[in-house]
Amino acid sequence: xxxxxxxxxxxxxxxxxxxxxxxxxxxxxxxxxxxxxxxxxxxxxxxxxxxxxxxxxxxxxxxxxxxxxxxxxxxxxxxxxxxxxxxxxxxxxxxxxxxxxx
Amino acid sequence: xxxxxxxxxxxxxxxxxxxxxxxxxxxxxxxxxxxxxxxxxxxxxxxxxxxxxxxxxxxxxxxxxxxxxxxxxxxxxxxxxxxxxxxxxxxxxxxxxxxxxx
Amino acid sequence: xxxxxxxxxxxxxxxxxxxxxxxxxxxxxxxxxxxxxxxxxxxxxxxxxxxxxxxxxxxxxxxxxxxxxxxxxxxxxxxxxxxxxxxxxxxxxxxxxxxxxx
Amino acid sequence: xxxxxxxxxxxxxxxxxxxxxxxxxxxxxxxxxxxxxxxxxxxxxxxxxxxxxxxxxxxxxxxxxxxxxxxxxxxxxxxxxxxxxxxxxxxxxxxxxxxxxx
Numbered sequence: 371x372x373x374x375x376x377x378x379x380x381x382x383x384x385x386x387x388x389x390x391x392x393x394x395x396x397x398x399x400x401x402x403x404x405x406x407x408x409x410x411x412x413x414x415x416x417x418x419x420x421x422x423x424x425x426x427x428x429x430x431x432x433x434x435x436x437x438x439x440x441x442x443x444x445x446x447x448x449x450x451x452x453x454x455x456x457x458x459x460x461x462x463x464x465x466x467x468x469x470x471x472x
Numbered sequence: 473x474x475x476x477x478x479x480x481x482x483x484x485x486x487x488x489x490x491x492x493x494x495x496x497x498x499x500x501x502x503x504x505x506x507x508x509x510x511x512x513x514x515x516x517x518x519x520x521x522x523x524x525x526x527x528x529x530x531x532x533x534x535x536x537x538x539x540x541x542x543x544x545x546x547x548x549x550x551x552x553x554x555x556x557x558x559x560x561x562x563x564x565x566x567x568x569x570x571x572x573x574x
Numbered sequence: 575x576x577x578x579x580x581x582x583x584x585x586x587x588x589x590x591x592x593x594x595x596x597x598x599x600x601x602x603x604x605x606x607x608x609x610x611x612x613x614x615x616x617x618x619x620x621x622x623x624x625x626x627x628x629x630x631x632x633x634x635x636x637x638x639x640x641x642x643x644x645x646x647x648x649x650x651x652x653x654x655x656x657x658x659x660x661x662x663x664x665x666x667x668x669x670x671x672x673x674x675x676x
Numbered sequence: 677x678x679x680x681x682x683x684x685x686x687x688x689x690x691x692x693x694x695x696x697x698x699x700x701x702x703x704x705x706x707x708x709x710x711x712x713x714x715x716x717x718x719x720x721x722x723x724x725x726x727x728x729x730x731x732x733x734x735x736x737x738x739x740x741x742x743x744x745x746x747x748x749x750x751x752x753x754x755x756x757x758x759x760x761x762x763x764x765x766x767x768x769x770x771x772x773x774x775x776x777x778x
Contacts (some may be wrong), residue, residue, distance in 0.1 A: 390510045398503035405496045408489060414541040415563050421534045422570040429776060434524045437769040439516040445761045448754030457752045461517050463743040468524040469776055522599030539667040547659045557649045565641040571674055594714045602707035609700045618745040619767050626739045626774040636727045643720040667723050672728040
């Protein structure tokens with residue numbers, strides 16, 4: 371595997387931490403931009419377009435985190451054997467359900 | 473109608489501007505909270521839970537803005553007559569599609 | 575308006591009934607295709623791809639119905655005046671929320 | 677693990693095949709019910725409510741299949757070692773992205 375096996379439970383996005391921080395700062399900026407648009411009483415539909423863009427950016431963060439979680443925590447736990455993998459899959463499935471339904 | 477008919481095109485969320493600003497400030501705070509969680513290398517699944525909460529908060533802003541847009545701009549344009557209403561509906565339908573697909 | 579104003583409450587998709595029936599028959603066919611895939615024990619991921627295609631087809635039916643509902647019922651009620659439009663918008667907003675959250 | 681490790685790639689929902697077939701037959705029935713509603717020219721909003729119910733039923737099938745895929749194929753491949761697990765995770769992540777975006 372090219373993915374390093376990290377101990378199950380430890381954050382699996384360590385190498386890409388800076389990338390996630392950058393994306394989240396951009397999302398924070400989008401939230402501020404939306405406040406300015408409301409403040410300036412811009413057109414509803416334009417605001418909605420920005421909210422959709424921000425939602426997609428957030429979704430993309432989720433999908434990235436989930437992929438790394440599966441690659442590292444779930445695969446790591448399964449490789450280590452024992453019941454840990456089962457618990458990790460259950461957690462991941464619940465997170466996926468929240469994501470799909472949100 | 474209890475809703476005031478505002479001229480089509482003018483922002484329809486005027487009365488609730490403060491409420492929207494408050495909700496967007498809270499969403500901005502959630503984006504900062506997520507950065508702290510990544511900074512502190514918290515558990516992926518916990519971060520994902522927070523991202524889902526933030527996505528739901530954004531969705532709720534969208535649904536609110538859309539409802540007011542329909543109540544004011546679309547209904548206002550239709551009451552005024554002419555082709556304006558058709559254009560407003562087309563715009564609203566496109567915004568709904570973006571929302572559903574994001 | 576090129577859209578005929580139909581009495582509020584009457585089905586607004588009348589002209590496109592055949593189109594909707596055709597799309598729903600295709601969706602029914604997709605549901606049968608999925609049963610065959612499960613029966614034949616095909617690969618999970620391939621089944622999931624088909625479920626996503628079917629979900630998108632359903633979503634597209636929803637967005638079409640909603641657009642016609644706004645164009646006809648909501649605009650019709652608003653043009654007629656009175657409190658009817660308000661009730662129609664409330665109903666439409668609730669349907670949009672169910673759609674976005676499903 | 678209580679989950680049997682099945683060879684990676686073999687269908688992981690074997691034990692629950694009958695349950696999935698039953699759910700998909702019910703979804704097929706919902707598609708037929710929607711055709712009757714359109715045929716009978718029922719109210720748009722009522723049709724939309726049924727489409728949302730059907731979408732949720734489909735989503736629940738997806739989430740179930742995905743959970744079993746993770747539990748069996750992904751965990752099985754990881755336990756077996758080698759590069760297979762990586763490929764399984766990539767496939768699963770792509771399926772999750774399609775699901776979240778549909």
